[in-house]
Amino acid sequence: MSGNILENITEQYHSLTRSGKKLADYIFANASTTQYLPISTLAENSGVSEASITRFCHNLGLSGYNDFKLALAKSDYVTDLGDPSNSPETITAEDTLSNVFQKLHASNILSLNETLELLDEQNISKAVDLLSNADRVFCFGQGGSMVMAMEAWARFSTATSHFIHIEDSHMQAMNIALATSQDVILFFSYSGSTKDMEDIMNIAKDKNISIILVTHFPKSRAAGFADVVLLCGYNESPLQSGSVAAKVGQLFLIECLFYGFCKRNPELYAAARSASAEAIAQKLL
Amino acid sequence: MSGNILENITEQYHSLTRSGKKLADYIFANASTTQYLPISTLAENSGVSEASITRFCHNLGLSGYNDFKLALAKSDYVTDLGDPSNSPETITAEDTLSNVFQKLHASNILSLNETLELLDEQNISKAVDLLSNADRVFCFGQGGSMVMAMEAWARFSTATSHFIHIEDSHMQAMNIALATSQDVILFFSYSGSTKDMEDIMNIAKDKNISIILVTHFPKSRAAGFADVVLLCGYNESPLQSGSVAAKVGQLFLIECLFYGFCKRNPELYAAARSASAEAIAQKLL
């Protein structure tokens, strides 16, 4: 699910030769500096011959060592973001405003990358099945995730009127108590564990209502209830609670889900696109 | 506001020599392929000598041509995203689901990049001033942007109770009619032009209430009313209306604004951070 050279190496690691593994180990340990080394230095540092490095590059499908360095540089742009010094957790009072912006930008991109990484086509397909066949889809979320539930509702409402959003958790519970097994719940919960949520999920399970959960924690309590678990990236620390970086990943996930839904229901898509464009046009000045 | 090599060249373009400009022109016209050229080919293609290329690289603060190619490769990661073939607009029925995910991912990153590019430290500071000194801050938005207004309210509510969110546009108008010049409106409108919004802005102007506008269009009607205009990136076509990529940029902008606010009001920040962490902890199982 990515053209990142480091991931390519990881995937092929098992099929590498002895020298290849030696080289790969060095590269991983020095992922951000290797791109600047001439082949001779890399040979010396990693303990393999220059010829082996050239072969290594060819085996990866690259045209040579220069190509490899370029690929590393590109992946570096991505992996640098994981560098603690670029994390918003490390934002200090000394940071200039523009520093802060850079760090937030980096963490948002990181969140997108992680979410892309965690995207599982089969899970999305399962979720799209459920959403497509549902009588009604209840978009739920609590606290910060309530906004995401609303966003999902808003997005899907451009193509279908089957989606419902309810803010208050008591009203959520009430509505689920009256729902049927033809309905589906699309639940957003970064932590995957809040009291109110568990109440609702218990009712839903009783009534055999399918649950799609968007969370960061595949082993959370909510995940145990869910029929499909969709993971979003970004390891938010408790102190950053509410940070938007996590939400950026969720937003991206919603869009993937939506496009999957449109792919499955092309008739809805086309009709709805023009209808909602018109509706909006009327609102515009 | 970025370490992108192509932007560096743009910034220094006026101070380049004749051959430097010639070279820069070629590089811009061939931004994504130059990284793969040996210096001799680039010399021939661009019509300058190899020596001039080496000097050009040194003048950019790089150690040489190899370094330059690496820098280009890194910027390529970013600029590739602008490639039409990676845009979600070009998503077709033939695209596999995983292709679609890649394209959406690319467009989201593009949106973040553009927003970072458009971020103006002075404007953020002005906005932070207004938000910090306000009696109350009304977070407004309509249609898809309503969710963003809510997100802003949710985010700032982790640090202050001065922020208010009202969904219904009639209620928005009513509340503004009762507001004072000590209050501030934080308005989200991607297009910057909807009827309901204009009504509210007219009332606000009458009462001398400050307006901060988050929009994509600096010349929109709403921008004319606003005291501070904050721009978010991503050129959403009418047909993509509602796409989340634009919202990802807005979300990022909210976070920048919030960190700016916290920097200005450190006492709120620290106190609120632990208070809301506790409040959330109680909700967790």
Added chain:
DNA sequence: AATAAAATGAAAAATATTTTCAAAAATCTA
């Protein structure tokens, strides 16, 4: 254990990059 196949590194060959230096162009000065 003998053989075949694959992998490896030293060194030669091929490429690529940087530096030097003299010539050309641009800028300045009177």
Added chain:
DNA sequence: TAGATTTTTGAAAATATTTTTCATTTTATT
């Protein structure tokens, strides 16, 4: 504007880097 000075330039030499070749070692197979 003519002449002096500085800056810019490219050809070619010097240096550095990468790739290929090939003899040797290692691993796998029978």
